[in-house]
Amino acid sequence: MNSNVKKFIQNFSYTFIANVLSIVISTVLILIVPRFIGVDEYGYWQLYIFYTSYISYMSLGLTDGAYLRFGGYKYNDLPKNVFVSQYWFLVVFDIVVNISIASFYNLISINTNKTIVVLLTSITGILVVPRSLLTFMLQATNRIKEFSVIIILERLIYFILIIIFLLNGIRKFEYLIYADIIGKFCSVLYSIFVCKELVFGKFASFKISVKEIWLNISVGIKLLVANFVSMLIIGIVRFCIEKNWSIETFGKISLTLSISNMLMLFINAMAVILFPALRRTSENHLPAIYKMMRTIIMIPLIGLLIFYYPAKIILVAWLPQYAESLTYMALLFPMCLYESKMLLLINTYLKTLRKEKLLMEINLITVGFSVILTSISVFIINNFNFTILSIIILLAFRCITAELCLSKMLKIQVKKDIILELFMTIIFIAVSWYLNISVALIIYFIAYVIYLIIKKNDAVYLWKNIRSLLKTN
Known part of the structure; x- marks a missing residue:
């Protein structure tokens, strides 16, 4: 190996x-x-x-x-x-x-x-x-x-x-x-x-200490702002929920967000070790690695959305006082797709390529979009459902924008995959929100099978590369 x-x-x-x-x-x-x-x-x-x-x-x-x-x-x-x-x-x-x-x-x-x-x-x-x-x-x-x-x-x-x-x-x-x-x-x-x-x-020495502190701050401030602004994308929505509705509503939605974010812990396990590994990798290999990692995470994650259906049944039975808020899992569950790809791949690659400024700019644009959407949903139309839906809209917008920019740098084609993932997200939200659980599960499962058929060649390519890596001494 x-x-x-x-x-x-x-x-x-x-x-x-x-x-x-x-x-x-x-x-x-x-x-x-x-x-x-x-x-x-x-x-x-x-x-x-x-x-x-x-x-x-x-x-x-x-x-x-x-x-x-x-x-x-x-x-x-x-x-x-x-x-x-x-x-x-x-x-x-x-x-x-x-x-x-x-x-x-x-x-x-x-x-x-x-x-x-x-x-x-x-x-x-x-x-x-x-x-x-x-x-x-x-x-x-x-x-x-x-x-x-x-x-x-x-x-x-x-x-x-x-x-x-x-x-x-x-x-x-x-x-x-x-x-x-x-x-x-x-x-x-x-x-x-x-x-x-x-x-x-x-x-x-004092001179060296000040110089190094300033150097690290000047290098890291763009990434800090990018990460902080990234938190504000959802943070603005949550803050407005707490202010416009109540601490009880805030707690209930926080529970739903926590459940939807649980898969992110697995992704974080890979993101932690991917950055130092990529820093030691030749830039010529970065596009191929990106395509492989993208296939590795997205095919299983889109499939894992199926577990929303049994999870909702179990959670409603266990936490009946949160039953109403758990219905919003239908709108928030797909956030793991876009947050996972952003954390593991896009953020890591932009940091590896030292494009923190671009990451910061994309996040700032998304925060501006967040302020507009949240203001409309909370203070103008006062619609709680649209306020929650805006979270997934914002995360999808940021992820797609950032990946399109990154794909130009790496000279790879991702538009087909982005459209497929967006289509699967819309199907999941639509059937999960409007249909009963049994019907929604069947429709989404059929959609996932079709997705796997479309992605068959990518999966075969990935498997061949993994076998080749494992055999290499």
Whole structure:
């Protein structure tokens, strides 16, 4: 077997285990927590998760820049004293920023529960932002095993504590957040242990430290803005739902989004190891690898939409108080197609080709589109259904636009595949929303069989290439 393929498989196995555990934990929490706590309490818990998803962007782009600049390096070749300076800069910076945010919100807020959420989010920010520099360097230098252990440790402690709280009759959202913070704190300690050379030691000179911090920020700021804006695409819609409707509605839709996003954990397992691998690959091979990876993820993902039908039946029976919101899975489930392709392929390739500016521009355009669509659906026509549908419209628009740009750089043809995937998405949403589950399942299954027949040659080509790689020494 090709040594590069062997290393890729080995690294994937580590992240696969970490992400399978995350999926199991997420599934259990999604199914169990709403069953035991009130809709209000669940809403505030989801609000914390929503806020913390933006916390990592307080790095100013420093961690993103380091990831881009040192992707493909060996860990021992990293300039350790430079990273010591940058780590402690992030610690001090985030302490100051998060304390300021918490103090300001405490002065202006009249909602005690939201104040608690913001305060605990600020504590999380102090923990996770400096840690991100260490985890990014583990990913960039292909130390995937250590990175995976950090994820496993955080999620496992988080899960165990939540189960303990629920079994002891503790139903308040604050304790669910405490469990998350404790899990993150333990993972921070382990990340410091495995990256102690980047945390403890002699600082680089002040001049070099400032120069490196500025260089990483200047390189990473475009990627940071691109990622932050990417979060805003759905974030604007969710924020307006919380403001225009209620915390209960926000919690219910967050549950549906969480279920729809579960498949993303598998994709993330591959994205983590693909970037450093591609940075070490000749640009001549990138188009062929893209076509192979595209076929590998899209054919199974389009097929996995079939599991929506039994999943909805089970979830409605288990969580009857969320039955109404679970109907929106029909509109949101296909988001995994576009988010998976964006995360694994398009983002990774644009970063490899150092086209962060293009990624940022596409995301900014999509956010502008998000503001327009959300304003119309929420404030003008006040239509909740269209507000939810706008999420998949926005994600599809961004993904298709970005892939068309990328295909020109790689000189490959993807328009036929884009049209096919869009057609399958429309069929799924239409039959799942308007028809009963049995009829919808039959129609979508027939459509998927036709899709497989159309994609037969691509599947055969992929299989031949995989066999060739496995036989290569």
